[in-house]
Amino acid sequence: MSEPAATERVLATRRDTVRLGRDVARVLQPGDLVLLFGELGAGKTFLARSILRALGVPRETPVASPTFTIVQEYETSRGTLLHVDLYRLRDGDMATELSRLGLRERRAEGALLVVEWADDHEARLGAVALGVSLRLDATPLGRRARLHGPRASELR
Ligand SMILES: Nc1ncnc2c1ncn2[C@@H]1O[C@H](COP(=O)(O)OP(=O)(O)OP(=O)(O)O)[C@@H](O)[C@H]1O
Numbered sequence: 001m002s003e004p005a006a007t008e009r010v011l012a013t014r015r016d017t018v019r020l021g022r023d024v025a026r027v028l029q030p031g032d033l034v035l036l037f038g039e040l041g042a043g044k045t046f047l048a049r050s051i052l053r054a055l056g057v058p059r060e061t062p063v064a065s066p067t068f069t070i071v072q073e074y075e076t077s078r079g080t081l082l083h084v085d086l087y088r089l090r091d092g093d094m095a096t097e098l099s100r101l102g103l104r105e106r107r108a109e110g111a112l113l114v115v116e117w118a119d120d121h122e123a124r125l126g127a128v129a130l131g132v133s134l135r136l137d138a139t140p141l142g143r144r145a146r147l148h149g150p151r152a153s154e155l156r
């Protein structure tokens, strides 16, 4: 009998987050949408970077929140990955902005999407493969990740 899927992980150190990124990378399929939730500094970009490194993006390639460009594109061992930060669009006309970015079309072509700050707009991006809610907590162990969506059950 296999263990029931873990839906919560403690991320006591950065290394745990790197490991989570590796595990996420392993289960991603073309066109998957990954949403990263959590407050400022919760570790969304750190996890996105961990996923990208696990998919072969070298250390010489910087990975930061694409706050100003909104979308940053990477070539990975699993094809194109779009790292998206919707923070700046939160107060605008999100529907128009999102359709202008053409993210659903890119998904349909097989691009992976990893999105920060999708919060109220996730439905506009289509079905979610994996949601990761990161939070800082007051315990000495620091951070936790809650995993949801169909890929969550495939994570080890
Ligand atoms: N266990 C951990 N997992 C992830 N990040 C950690 C951990 N411990 C410490 N950190 C640090 O926390 C910071 C997280 O910053 P990060 O840019 O990933 O946050 P963010 O959620 O993307 O914030 P923003 O909303 O501003 O984009 C990094 O400086 C990272 O080194």
Ligand SMILES: [Mg+2]
Residues within 6 Å of the ligand: 044, 045, 046, 064, 065, 116
């Ligand atoms: Mg970020």
